[in-house]
Amino acid sequence: MPIRLAERWPEVGSDRLLSECVPPPRFAGVRFETYRPDEGEPSQGEALAVLIERGGVLAEPRRERSLWARLRGAAEAGPEKPGFYLDGGFGVGKTHLLASLWHVSAGPKMYCTFVELTNLVGALGMRQAVEVLSAYRLICIDEFELDDPGDTVLISRLLGQLVAGGVQLAATSNTLPGRLGEGRFQATDFLREIQGLAAHFDVRRIDGPDYRHRGLPVAPDPWSDAQVEKAAEERPDASCDHFVDLYHHLAELHPSKYGALLDGVQAVGILDLRELTDENVALRLVVLADRMYDRDIPLNTSGVPLDRMFPADMLKGGYRKKYLRALSRLIALANVGMDR
Known part of the structure; x- marks a missing residue:
């Protein structure tokens, strides 16, 4: 007898949401070595090289920051900006590269989609979410997107506090960070939040056809x-x-x-x-x-x-x-x- 999804009523607590913050099964075995950049799309090889370099830094054990660095809210030694943002179309390998960075990095680390991150904050509440997520060295966010003003304000506050606490970020999206929310809500009313989010990231474009x-x-x-x-x-x-x-x-x-x-x-x-x-x-x-x-x-x-x-x-x-x-x-x- 087939399963009826319409008859299932799953219950999901915050503990499960946190435990599932790892690359999904499809990307459990991917690594930088298994990514095959298209020779006709140089941006793919360039993104791979930059992420391998960043992964080399994140593979080293976490260093304790000085009191001065903590007071300044500076990120741990590494790239100037605490976040890396892969912008590109569908099926060009952005998630493959993001999961590969997560795999090579030393923990504590977290991997989730943007929707899963907002769901987690909703389950925990902002204060507890900041407390829990600040323990991570790296947070990888797949499919970064802003669908409404509530998400924009929430994620702006969350990532701002995490970055100030020394957490590094990596994200993928189909939209440049400065243009998030366009066509979905009055993004111009939230330019401060959107520009604040964009300022966290070193943005790289990756091109190519959908593999x-x-x-x-x-x-x-x-x-x-x-x-x-x-x-x-x-x-x-x-x-x-x-x-x-x-x-x-x-x-x-x-x-x-x-x-x-x-x-x-x-x-x-x-x-x-x-x-x-x-x-x-x-x-x-x-x-x-x-x-x-x-x-x-x-x-x-x-x-x-x-x-x-x-x-x-x-x-x-x-x-x-x-x-x-x-x-x-x-x-x-x-x-x-x-x-x-």
């Missing part, structure tokens, strides 16, 4: 309902849900629980996929897509093709990059699902 789709079709043809249901029945620990049931259920769960929703799931089936009309539904599905991709869970769908799930007006709006990332990842998982 997940080099030579692959835009999206595989959807299966019939019967095919998706049959695959879910035959595969161990597979789920199968109607699309409407699934997105209604996601609305009742905090996004911090989407990872736990997938505990033990080895394949996902979705029936009657439809073109989205609600931005809130679309954004929840982006988070679910990220958690599925982290866990390398194959996907099978019926209904509209995946590349028609986000309508043209959404793909032109403020969340365009989020939706394109989700499509890139879902199509990669669907291609795997078709082969099994």
